[in-house]
Amino acid sequence: MGDKNDGLGLSLSLGYATQRNHHQQPSLKLNLMPLASQNKHKKPSWTDLFQSPDRTCDTRLFQRGLDMNRVPAAVADYDDETGVSSPNSTLSSFSGKRSERKQIGEETEAERASCSRGSDDEDGGDASRKKLRLSKEQSSVLEENFKEHNTLNPYVVVLWLQKEKLALAKQLNLRPRQVEVWFQNRRARTKLKQTEVDCEYLKRFCENLTEENRRLLKEVQELRALKLSPQLYMHMNPPTTLTMCPSCKRVVSSASSSSAAVVSSALAPIASNPQPQRPVPINPWAATPIHHRTFDAPASSS
DNA sequence: CTAAGTAAACATATTACGTCA
DNA sequence: CCTGACGTAATATGTTTACTT
Structure with a gap:
């Protein structure tokens, strides 16, 4: 979209807006890159740096049957063990192409129905998506992170996106995908609010x-x-x-x-x-x- | 070098669920 | 208890960009 790179304007100085450039400076992760993926003749790509060698990893994890709101130890372990924060991992169970994502989503949907965030949601059996309200603590932590990271420079944001999102998800017992969705919705809300304020401002003007x-x-x-x-x-x-x-x-x-x-x-x-x-x-x-x-x-x- | 394909991340619109008055 | 309004998590879809082949 054209507004991706000028997202610092009206749309809230969201640092993410420029993260598209993340491929340009992923140097910090050099030591994490599998040697096999390195090309001596070109700069290491972000994909090289962060891509999981096995794209199905997350999928597999969810296929095993996971609590939708609990980060499986396997996810955290995977990340910690390899030191690789795959971009896909930020998509968690819904990574990959849209069609794949949908398929995976469908796959996990049934699982989700039988899963629960906490102990108070065990009805299961419903194939429809289950919307789970985040706890106050979860929301406030996400909120703090949002405030902290929506003005950072893209490079930092990229690192945050790729790495800290997982950590955040782990910390909050959420799936990385949930963190991602939360930030997406948060940006939308913020923008909506900004639009309302601007509208009011123009009206008064x-x-x-x-x-x-x-x-x-x-x-x-x-x-x-x-x-x-x-x-x-x-x-x-x-x-x-x-x-x-x-x-x-x-x-x-x-x-x-x-x-x-x-x-x-x-x-x-x-x-x-x-x-x-x-x-x-x-x-x-x-x-x-x-x-x-x-x-x-x-x-x-x- | 170029074109096509792919993946990642995003914005936006919409849906669906939970809460509350 | 029922219901409508509201907030928001989740999903669907389309776009852009960088990278790979």
């Missing part, structure tokens, strides 16, 4: 502009009226609220009363000029401080 426009129109009318009766002009409050910064040449709009001196000097040419010189329209966005918002976790309903 538009309202302010409308109000400002109304005010300026009124001011124009007043100035035109003054033009017809100059003697009244001297006793009036300064009508304008626009000032210009002498250093940056920026026109600043201030709703409150401006300095009388500044206003008077600004008005002087206007009073004498039949064609009042308005400041060059400025980009309202440029003059408006945009505060980068940070988003906390949406209030959990659980």
